[in-house]
Amino acid sequence: MLQLAVIRQHPEFVKARLKVKNLDAASLIDSILALDEKKRKLQVELEAAQSRLNSISKEIGQWIAKGDQVKTDEKKREVAAFKASIPPLQEKSNQLDQQLQDLLVTLPNLPAKEVPLGKTPEDNVVVRIGGEQPRLSENALAHWDLAKKFNLIDFELGNKLTGSGFPVYINKGARLQRAMIQYFLDYNTAAGFIEYQPPLMVNEASAFGTGQLPDKEGQMYFATEDKFYLIPTSEVPLTNIYRDAIVKENELPIRMTAYTPCFRREAGSYGKDVRGLNRLHQFDKVEIVQIVHPDRSYAVLDDMVVHVERLLQSLKLPYRILRLCGGDMSFASAITYDLEVFSAAQKKWLEVSSVTNFETFQTNRMKIRFKDEVGKMQLLHSLNGSSLALPRILACLLENNQQTDSIGLPEVIHDYFGAAEIKG
RNA sequence: GGAGAGAUGGCAGAGCGGUCUAUUGCGGCGGUCUUGAAAACCGUUGAAGGUCAAACUUCCGGGGGUUCGAAUCCCUCUCUCUCCGCCA
Numbered sequence: 001m002l003q004l005a006v007i008r009q010h011p012e013f014v015k016a017r018l019k020v021k022n023l024d025a026a027s028l029i030d031s032i033l034a035l036d037e038k039k040r041k042l043q044v045e046l047e048a049a050q051s052r053l054n055s056i057s058k059e060i061g062q063w064i065a066k067g068d069q070v071k072t073d074e075k076k077r078e079v080a081a082f083k084a085s086i087p088p089l090q091e092k093s094n095q096l097d098q099q100l101q102d103l104l105v106t107l108p109n110l111p112a113k114e115v116p117l118g119k120t121p122e123d124n125v126v127v128r129i130g131g132e133q134p135r136l137s138e139n140a141l142a143h144w145d146l147a148k149k150f151n152l153i154d155f156e157l158g159n160k161l162t163g164s165g166f167p168v169y170i171n172k173g174a175r176l177q178r179a180m181i182q183y184f185l186d187y188n189t190a191a192g193f194i195e196y197q198p199p200l201m202v203n204e205a206s207a208f209g210t211g212q213l214p215d216k217e218g219q220m221y222f223a224t225e226d227k228f229y230l231i232p233t234s235e236v237p238l239t240n241i242y243r244d245a246i247v248k249e250n251e252l253p254i255r256m257t258a259y260t261p262c263f264r265r266e267a268g269s270y271g272k273d274v275r276g277l278n279r280l281h282q283f284d285k286v287e288i289v290q291i292v293h294p295d296r297s298y299a300v301l302d303d304m305v306v307h308v309e310r311l312l313q314s315l316k317l318p319y320r321i322l323r324l325c326g327g328d329m330s331f332a333s334a335i336t337y338d339l340e341v342f343s344a345a346q347k348k349w350l351e352v353s354s355v356t357n358f359e360t361f362q363t364n365r366m367k368i369r370f371k372d373e374v375g376k377m378q379l380l381h382s383l384n385g386s387s388l389a390l391p392r393i394l395a396c397l398l399e400n401n402q403q404t405d406s407i408g409l410p411e412v413i414h415d416y417f418g419a420a421e422i423k424g
Numbered sequence: 425g426g427a428g429a430g431a432u433g434g435c436a437g438a439g440c441g442g443u444c445u446a447u448u449g450c451g452g453c454g455g456u457c458u459u460g461a462a463a464a465c466c467g468u469u470g471a472a473g474g475u476c477a478a479a480c481u482u483c484c485g486g487g488g489g490u491u492c493g494a495a496u497c498c499c500u501c502u503c504u505c506u507c508c509g510c511c512a
Binding site for chain 1: 434442443445452453469470471472473474479480481482491492493
């Protein structure tokens with residue numbers, strides 16, 4: 001959520017920045033400012049009335065203590081004369097507050113100045129390319145065929161148990177999945193991230209805090225009886241650990257990592273892109289989250305990109321790093337780098353990590369703050385990134401390392417997996 | 425599922441209709457003392473809105489009510505804890 005003070009002080013700047021996200025918010029901003037103006041005028045009036053009521057009430061207490069019935073009655077009549085004017089003012093003020101809030105939450109975060117202009121993924125800027133493309137034979141198999149050939153994943157069985165998008169990992173497939181999770185977590189904790197195992201369902205306040213509500217309501221599974229949302233990413237419970245917290249400056253930076261399954265309804269789907277592991281309703285992901293001093297967040301963002309990049313390098317996967325354009329960024333993001341790996345058999349780049357600086361967008365909703373040197377309350381910055389999302393990594397590993405009768409595995413997971421390759 | 429207790433400022437924990445819009449302790453910050461630190465002592469210290477700064481207003485789990493006045497009384501919801509039951 002954008003800070004009202006920022007909108008009030010720099011309305012034209014806010015409008016201009018939102019244009020980078022291809023949003024013409026001019027009239028929306030203007031109505032927010034008008035509402036705010038109106039609300040504050042009303043507030044002055046309301047507070048004057050409240051103040052008067054308070055002071056007369058105090059007087060009444062004193063007259064009663066002195067036993068002066070005449071004065072007491074006189075003051076009571078004075079209160080009665082204007083007291084009725086307060087509730088309507090109060091109600092009007094609450095209404096304006098609510099309207100203001102409703103408008104504010106519809107505004108996406110402002111993109112950072114480094115964000116390139118653009119509308120579609122084609123406008124994203126390639127920052128770096130790394131790793132080596134494998135040379136595969138003409139009849140190389142896509143991962144869904146490899147999964148069947150080596151009996152690693154059963155998509156049809158998932159259909160039977162639940163529905164499409166809920167694959168069942170079997171035998172070596174399950175073990176490989178577990179090995180990679182373990183490796184990713186170890187890699188993150190070695191870099192200083194604290195491991196958490198958070199709940200997989202969160203309440204409404206948590207879903208609102210990270211920006212999933214009200215923007216992405218339909219994308220989350222919802223347990224109606226208890227009003228719990230299945231997490232679309234562990235970013236939600238992790239970041240919300242610090243909701244409503246005033247963090248001591250010497251506790252910064254806060255660095256967290258977690259492995260969780262992620263649940264996404266993904267209402268929109270696009271035919272050929274949804275095959276195999278490319279797009280699932282349930283998938284595994286290891287996430288990293290940081291909550292940092294506002295002056296540090298961009299340095300930390302770069303660190304996080306490099307952190308994930310090295311992880312990809314250790315897996316020997318060909319990758320590229322994109323800086324997302326305004327049109328392709330998420331609602332809550334100020335700047336996002338996507339890391340993609342090249343799936344050699346599908347001949348396609350697959351997004352495996354998204355590293356984002358939210359600046360104060362999430363922390364403003366969650367009231368995650370610290371007291372600076374001069375004792376002033378300030379919002380912290382929050383960031384997160386996948387490190388890494390499992391299914392597409394698995395897809396690439398299988399496809400890029402396929403041999404006639406086996407699939408080779410990167411050295412870093414040999415010990416975790418217990419073997420150097422998957423045999424038929 | 426049954427019975428009971430409770431929710432107060434970073435934490436602990438008083439207050440149970442007006443001189444408290446919140447006692448006290450811990451923690452934090454500043455100082456005295458000290459070569460330095462610890463201890464001790466003194467001072468200071470909740471959040472939001474508002475203002476140049478103040479005044480002022482709001483917040484004692486959420487919502488509603490009674491009253492001139494509510495953290496304090498009533499209703500309601502949510503959550504937590506204890507005991508019992510069930511259970512991995």
